[in-house]
Amino acid sequence: MSMSFEQYMRDMVQPMRxxxxxxxxxxxxxxxxVEAKLPTAKGTAxxxxxxxxxxxxxxxxxGVRKALEHEVTPDHLFTVFAGQDKEAxxxxxxxxxxxxxxxxxxxxxxxxxxxxxxxxHSVEDRxxxxxxxxxTAAFDRHCR
Numbered sequence: 001m002s003m004s005f006e007q008y009m010r011d012m013v014q015p016m017r018x019x020x021x022x023x024x025x026x027x028x029x030x031x032x033x034v035e036a037k038l039p040t041a042k043g044t045a046x047x048x049x050x051x052x053x054x055x056x057x058x059x060x061x062x063g064v065r066k067a068l069e070h071e072v073t074p075d076h077l078f079t080v081f082a083g084q085d086k087e088a089x090x091x092x093x094x095x096x097x098x099x100x101x102x103x104x105x106x107x108x109x110x111x112x113x114x115x116x117x118x119x120x121h122s123v124e125d126r127x128x129x130x131x132x133x134x135x136t137a138a139f140d141r142h143c144r
């Protein structure tokens with residue numbers, strides 16, 4: 001039995017999804033799910049735009065995981081997957097203005113408004129530890 005390309009891609013990206021869902025992230029897979037969660041999330045919400053690229057695997061997801069070991073963390077954890085859940089990702093990006101679309105990227109929102117954003121170029125050029133330090137400083141500023 002042959003596997004469709006869509007099934008192959010789903011199987012390939014599932015471990016990348018699991019890397020975040022296994023630590024408490026809720027996947028938002030449709031625009032409706034994004035609209036039901038992001039603008040109404042009370043308190044703080046971390047939103048990770050996940051992707052299949054090497055910097056997502058090497059720096060972004062490990063940096064996020066390390067940051068969440070901090071004593072102060074956001075109230076909500078959400079993720080969208082660029083290139084897989086395209087409409088949900090596009091909807092989430094509406095909340096990240098004025099930043100242009102980039103993946104991976106990490107947004108910290110407070111009461112539905114963007115308060116901190118890490119673009120792809122700030123993921124590519126830094127280590128997981130540097131990303132974690134950036135996030136924990138933002139958590140200390142906005143999540144108390």
